[in-house]
Amino acid sequence: MTLQEMGAKAKECARKLAAMGPEKERALLEAAEALREHQEEILAANEEDLRAGEAAGMTASLLDRLRLTPERIEGMALAMEEVAQAADPVGRVLMGETRPNGLRIEKVTVPLGVIGIIYEARPNVTSDACALCVKAGNAVILRGGKEALRSNQAIVRALNTALPEGALQLVEDPSRESARELMGLTDYLDVLIPRGGAGLIRAVKEGSRVPVIETGVGNCHVFVDESAQVDMAAEIIFNAKTSRPSVCNAIETILVHSAIAEKALPAIASRLREKNVQLRGCPRACALLPDAVPATEEDWATEFLDYILAVKIVDSLDEALAHIAKYSGGHSEAIVTESYQNAERFLQSVDSAAVYVNASTRFTDGGEFGLGAEIGISTQKLHARGPMGLEQLTSTKFLLRGSGQVR
Amino acid sequence: MTLQEMGAKAKECARKLAAMGPEKERALLEAAEALREHQEEILAANEEDLRAGEAAGMTASLLDRLRLTPERIEGMALAMEEVAQAADPVGRVLMGETRPNGLRIEKVTVPLGVIGIIYEARPNVTSDACALCVKAGNAVILRGGKEALRSNQAIVRALNTALPEGALQLVEDPSRESARELMGLTDYLDVLIPRGGAGLIRAVKEGSRVPVIETGVGNCHVFVDESAQVDMAAEIIFNAKTSRPSVCNAIETILVHSAIAEKALPAIASRLREKNVQLRGCPRACALLPDAVPATEEDWATEFLDYILAVKIVDSLDEALAHIAKYSGGHSEAIVTESYQNAERFLQSVDSAAVYVNASTRFTDGGEFGLGAEIGISTQKLHARGPMGLEQLTSTKFLLRGSGQVR
Numbered sequence: 001m002t003l004q005e006m007g008a009k010a011k012e013c014a015r016k017l018a019a020m021g022p023e024k025e026r027a028l029l030e031a032a033e034a035l036r037e038h039q040e041e042i043l044a045a046n047e048e049d050l051r052a053g054e055a056a057g058m059t060a061s062l063l064d065r066l067r068l069t070p071e072r073i074e075g076m077a078l079a080m081e082e083v084a085q086a087a088d089p090v091g092r093v094l095m096g097e098t099r100p101n102g103l104r105i106e107k108v109t110v111p112l113g114v115i116g117i118i119y120e121a122r123p124n125v126t127s128d129a130c131a132l133c134v135k136a137g138n139a140v141i142l143r144g145g146k147e148a149l150r151s152n153q154a155i156v157r158a159l160n161t162a163l164p165e166g167a168l169q170l171v172e173d174p175s176r177e178s179a180r181e182l183m184g185l186t187d188y189l190d191v192l193i194p195r196g197g198a199g200l201i202r203a204v205k206e207g208s209r210v211p212v213i214e215t216g217v218g219n220c221h222v223f224v225d226e227s228a229q230v231d232m233a234a235e236i237i238f239n240a241k242t243s244r245p246s247v248c249n250a251i252e253t254i255l256v257h258s259a260i261a262e263k264a265l266p267a268i269a270s271r272l273r274e275k276n277v278q279l280r281g282c283p284r285a286c287a288l289l290p291d292a293v294p295a296t297e298e299d300w301a302t303e304f305l306d307y308i309l310a311v312k313i314v315d316s317l318d319e320a321l322a323h324i325a326k327y328s329g330g331h332s333e334a335i336v337t338e339s340y341q342n343a344e345r346f347l348q349s350v351d352s353a354a355v356y357v358n359a360s361t362r363f364t365d366g367g368e369f370g371l372g373a374e375i376g377i378s379t380q381k382l383h384a385r386g387p388m389g390l391e392q393l394t395s396t397k398f399l400l401r402g403s404g405q406v407r
Numbered sequence: 408m409t410l411q412e413m414g415a416k417a418k419e420c421a422r423k424l425a426a427m428g429p430e431k432e433r434a435l436l437e438a439a440e441a442l443r444e445h446q447e448e449i450l451a452a453n454e455e456d457l458r459a460g461e462a463a464g465m466t467a468s469l470l471d472r473l474r475l476t477p478e479r480i481e482g483m484a485l486a487m488e489e490v491a492q493a494a495d496p497v498g499r500v501l502m503g504e505t506r507p508n509g510l511r512i513e514k515v516t517v518p519l520g521v522i523g524i525i526y527e528a529r530p531n532v533t534s535d536a537c538a539l540c541v542k543a544g545n546a547v548i549l550r551g552g553k554e555a556l557r558s559n560q561a562i563v564r565a566l567n568t569a570l571p572e573g574a575l576q577l578v579e580d581p582s583r584e585s586a587r588e589l590m591g592l593t594d595y596l597d598v599l600i601p602r603g604g605a606g607l608i609r610a611v612k613e614g615s616r617v618p619v620i621e622t623g624v625g626n627c628h629v630f631v632d633e634s635a636q637v638d639m640a641a642e643i644i645f646n647a648k649t650s651r652p653s654v655c656n657a658i659e660t661i662l663v664h665s666a667i668a669e670k671a672l673p674a675i676a677s678r679l680r681e682k683n684v685q686l687r688g689c690p691r692a693c694a695l696l697p698d699a700v701p702a703t704e705e706d707w708a709t710e711f712l713d714y715i716l717a718v719k720i721v722d723s724l725d726e727a728l729a730h731i732a733k734y735s736g737g738h739s740e741a742i743v744t745e746s747y748q749n750a751e752r753f754l755q756s757v758d759s760a761a762v763y764v765n766a767s768t769r770f771t772d773g774g775e776f777g778l779g780a781e782i783g784i785s786t787q788k789l790h791a792r793g794p795m796g797l798e799q800l801t802s803t804k805f806l807l808r809g810s811g812q813v814r
Binding site for chain 1: 422425426504506510512514517519520597598612613616618619620636639642643645646647650732750754755756758759760761762763764765766767769770771775776777787788789790792793802803804805806807808809810811812813814
């Protein structure tokens with residue numbers, strides 16, 4: 001089937017999905033159960049992907065992302081069930097009133113339509129994305145990485161035993177060409193979401209004529225203000241850097257006020273030494289940190305996604321704000337402070353999806369925010385910003401009920 | 408100044424505008440007053456544009472769009488004052504709660520940042536767009552049509568006597584090249600909004616790497632169901648076609664159920680004859696309408712924006728829904744019916760920004776919907792759908808206040 005044909009099929013199915021209520025929940029619960037029932041086939045397909053990956057010299061960490069186990073498949077099924085049982089995001093009335101001429105107006109949520117997702121090696125994205133898109137009444141076309149093709153095919157075959165035809169389709173040719181073609185499928189796709197590394201996201205953002213929602217690139221900061229509690233600062237930085245360095249809400253740079261640097265930096269460094277974090281400092285920071293290596297200009301702009309942290313001493317909140325405005329990816333930033341005024345200024349001035357006072361940036365997550373499962377963290381300002389869950393996979397329309405009104 | 412420099416200046420000003428509260432209202436009220444004070448200069452500049460337009464053979468209707476008068480300038484000032492005095496769309500708390508770990512989360516509205524607008528001949532767009540963008544805390548870069556350049560320059564000069572530097576900038580070179588350059592200004596522009604004809608909107612949508620919000624292309628339909636009241640149908644169609652044929656919420660095609668066509672079509676046609684509307688019918692419609700000419704396939708897809716109406720007889724609601732799904736621009740559609748079931752099915756199934764029962768599509772407008780002034784009617788599903796007012800010119804961010812929480 002060509003991508004055009006897949007698009008037409010998805011669009012047709014999207015019209016049916018838009019009219020479905022509780023049937024969506026039932027279909028997704030059955031699909032989750034089908035993952036369990038088809039576990040053997042999925043594991044066998046995954047085994048083939050793993051063998052091919054090993055032969056191609058894939059790194060251990062990539063192989064680990066690709067690997068499925070009975071526990072991981074159970075986790076995928078449970079995640080689908082959670083989304084299946086969430087409140088229906090479609091058909092909510094966001095506002096309504098009767099106009100002076102008697103026309104009754106309502107603004108209601110509706111599905112987006114057809115969603116395309118381009119992603120890399122993790123096969124759990126296949127079931128996660130399917131559950132979120134279908135629960136919000138959308139058809140979805142998935143284009144996963146070639147490393148996970150057999151796993152994804154097996155997962156999609158299992159899920160499709162329970163879903164309406166056309167609701168979930170997998171691009172069988174995971175080439176660059178198919179990604180490019182998806183980016184031009186404006187007749188059928190309402191939105192394209194890239195999930196993966198910065199390179200993938202940039203390529204989709206630059207190349208797509210379908211509207212894109214940018215997700216998941218970080219370069220997050222913690223600013224330690226002059227009034228900060230040093231222990232709290234050290235703990236927050238330790239958590240934000242080391243609890244999971246490979247994720248987008250981990251921090252990459254700390255900015256430390258010069259008035260507290262002499263006291264705070266050794267305490268912070270000592271905590272980070274427990275996890276062998278490499279520090280890359282500005283000249284003044286290096287003078288206070290014997291282990292640090294000099295940071296380059298590039299380091300300030302880099303999302304290390306590793307046990308590496310850039311450290312800069314600044315002389316004011318304004319200098320910290322300017323640094324963040326220049327280098328941040330607009331994801332999550334935190335200030336550690338005891339000053340009411342500086343806390344409020346930081347919250348107001350930092351132009352990121354999530355801005356924290358005295359807490360770790362690692363909380364930027366749909367579940368942690370109390371918003372439920374998400375398809376990614378949007379770092380753009382249009383349509384969705386921050387965790388992109390069921391609500392952000394819908395649009396709205398206006399319904400108007402009259403009795404012959406003319407203007 | 409290059410567009411890059413204008414972008415940098417706008418971005419810098421946007422940071423200041425984001426922190427402004429009631430000062431925005433005061434600045435916009437002063438700017439409106441400045442329009443009145445600089446009326447002579449604006450009219451003189453407009454006179455030059457009009458003379459150049461006449462010399463270039465501009466049509467009378469285009470010249471009328473371009474023309475400013477003391478009354479029209481007063482209208483522009485009043486419209487600005489209305490927007491200035493609206494509730495501030497920035498800083499509203501959309502949700503908030505305390506998480507189980509004590510972290511207090513809030514989702515608040517913030518400005519989008521820097522907005523680019525590409526538009527055609529009407530100089531009132533200059534002051535309207537300025538008021539909406541600045542009230543929502545955004546800096547704006549306007550690129551109007553070359554026909555109105557002198558008028559726009561005079562208007563912008565007047566407005567800028569009252570606005571912060573960089574809040575409102577006009578591209579002085581209204582060439583295709585400058586439009587193309589704006590479409591690539593991803594470092595500075597958060598969104599680009601084209602206002603004008605279908606050709607302009609398509610060009611921006613296809614060519615822009617800055618996120619675009621599509622506005623203002625219609626091709627709206629009225630479906631006359633078998634149970635419709637004939638008088639009501641005729642009145643709604645007359646209003647939706649003839650009250651202002653050049654606007655995007657006017658209708659272009661009517662679909663009439665075959666069971667009522669013999670009774671309804673002559674009544675509808677007789678009403679439309681008062682305004683000399685040309686009817687273009689399918690073969691069955693032509694058989695009932697002596698004045699009608701045969702419709703071509705292209706007619707179903709055309710936004711005539713004129714006293715022309717395409718007429719098709721259908722045998723069921725389903726056939727009407729399929730026709731609308733195929734040809735509609737997703738703007739506004741109406742059903743005229745006495746059937747509860749068909750009314751609800753039409754509302755649910757039609758995938759357009761505004762869907763009506765027993766009312767004219769001409770109501771699709773920010774003011775008529777009770778939402779205030781708008782920058783256009785969005786026909787896309789991401790970010791904004793329907794009238795795009797102050798609320799749709801904002802984004803959101805999450806604020807999190809903690810006391811040392813780590814994950």
